[in-house]
Amino acid sequence: MTSNTLTPGIIAGRLPADQLSENFSDLHPPLDDHEALVAADRCYFCHDAPCATACPTDIDIPLFIRQIATGTPDAAAKTILSQNIMGGMCARVCPTETLCEQVCVRETAEGKPVEIGNLQRYATDTLMAADVHPFERAAATGKTIAVVGAGPAGLSCAHRLAMKGHAVTVFDARPKSGGLNEYGIASYKSVGGFAAKEVDWLLKIGGITVEHGKSLGAGLSLDRLKADHDAVFLAIGLAGVNALNVEGEAKDGVLDAVDFISDLRQAGDVASVEIGRDVVVIGGGMTAVDAAVQAKLLGALNVSLVYRRGRDRMNASPFEQDLAAAKGVRIITNASPKAVIGNGAVCEIEFEYTDDDLAPTGQMFRLAADQVFKAIGQTLGGDGLPDTEGGKIAVTGAGRTSMQSVWAGGDCASGGEDLTVTAVAEGRDAAEDIHAQLMG
Structure with a gap:
C-alpha cells in the first residue's frame, strides 16, 4: 500500500485484488448469439419508430434489429456505423434509458424496453472482431x-x-x-x-x-x-474545471473529479489508485456519479454525493442515480458547499441547505472527508x-x-x-x- 503524507486516510489497495477485479468488470456484459436473437425478437419493428426519432445520430434502429434477427449482425453494424461511426462506444455509455429505450413501445406497454443498447453493442462488436472496416474512401479531392x-x-x-x-x-x-x-x-x-x-x-x-x-x-x-x-x-x-470558490478549497485532498476518473482509466492496476476513507463528491452530473461510484468500488467506506438542487434537477439520469445508490453512495440534495475544514488537509466540509431556488436557509451541516472531488462543470x-x-x-x-x-x-x-x-x-x-x- 501507498499513503498520502498529509492525509494518511488516503491509501491504495483498500480491497483485495479479486474484489477490485469484480467491482470494475463490465457493467453490462455483452449478449451472446442466442441472447441477441431473443432480444431482437422482442422488437415490433415499428414503421414510425419513436426509438429512431429519439436517437441523436438518427440510427435506423428497427432496421438494424431486424438484421440481427435475420442472422446478419455485420449488416446491422453497417446500418449503425453509417450514422454513428462510434456506435460501439455509444452502445456502452449512451444513456439509452432516457433516449431510445425510454420511448420504446415495449417500455410504454410493459415497462421493459427492447435492449437497444446491448443489441447495438452486439452488432458493432461482431463487426470489429472480424477486423472489417465497411467503408471506403472516395477519390482524393486535394482538400x-x-x-x-x-x-x-x-x-x-x-x-x-x-x-x-x-x-x-x-x-x-x-x-x-x-x-x-x-x-x-x-x-x-x-x-x-x-x-x-x-x-x-x-x-x-x-x-x-x-x-x-x-x-x-x-x-x-x-x-x-x-x-x-x-x-x-x-x-x-x-x-477547465469550475472552482468551488469557498474558503479552504486549496487544502490537500480537494481534487478535480475529472482528474480522478482519468487517473483511474489510465491506471494499469486499479489497486494502485489511492482513495480516501470518507469521500465527498460535489456535483450532480455524470462526472459526479462516475467519481462517486468508483470511489465506492475502490473501497471508500463512506461516499456522499452532494448536489445544490433537487434530484429531479440532476443532470445524471435516474438510472445513474439509482446505480450510485445501489453501490452505497449517499445522495444529499439541496445543499451548497461553504467551507473546507482542516489543518493543511481536508478533514471536513461544511454545507448549507438551500431551497429549490438555491436561496440559503441558514441550516448548516458538516461531512467528514479526507478526499473531496469537485464535479461542478467544466469551462x-x-x-x-x-x-x-x-x-x-x-x-x-x-x-x-x-x-x-x-x-x-x-x-x-x-x-x-x-x-x-x-x-x-x-x-x-x-x-x-x-x-x-x-x-x-
Missing part, C-alpha cells in the same frame, strides 16, 4: 482539413471527411486519442481497452493523420491552421477562439462559427447536450457541411 481534438466529435468529423476523399490531420494535446472515451468515463463502462481499439479501427478508413502533444496555444495557432488548411474543425472539449479554454455564447463556442447550422472556414462541435460548442452520442452527431454533420462548402 486538407485540420481537426483539433481527437475525442468523439473530432474523430467522427475526421472519419466522415476522410470517406469523402479529403486529407485530414487530427491534433490532440494528450498522448492517446479518444478524448472523453479514453479519459473521461467510468472504467466499468468500457473495459478491456475498448476506447483505444475503436480508435484504431476507425482510422483504418485511411487519409487521417494524428499528431499528439499539440493543442491551441501549445504548438498550434488557429490563424496558422486556417492558413495551412482548407477548413478547421474545433473539437477541443472543455479543459472552455483557449485564446483567439471564435465568438462564444454561454461559455461555449457559438455555432449555427451544422457547427459554423463566427470565423470563416472554422467549424466547431462537441462539448466546446453551444447547443447540444454534453453526451458522446451528441458529439458524434455534431462531428458527422459538420463534416457534411464542410464537404459541401469545399466542393461548392
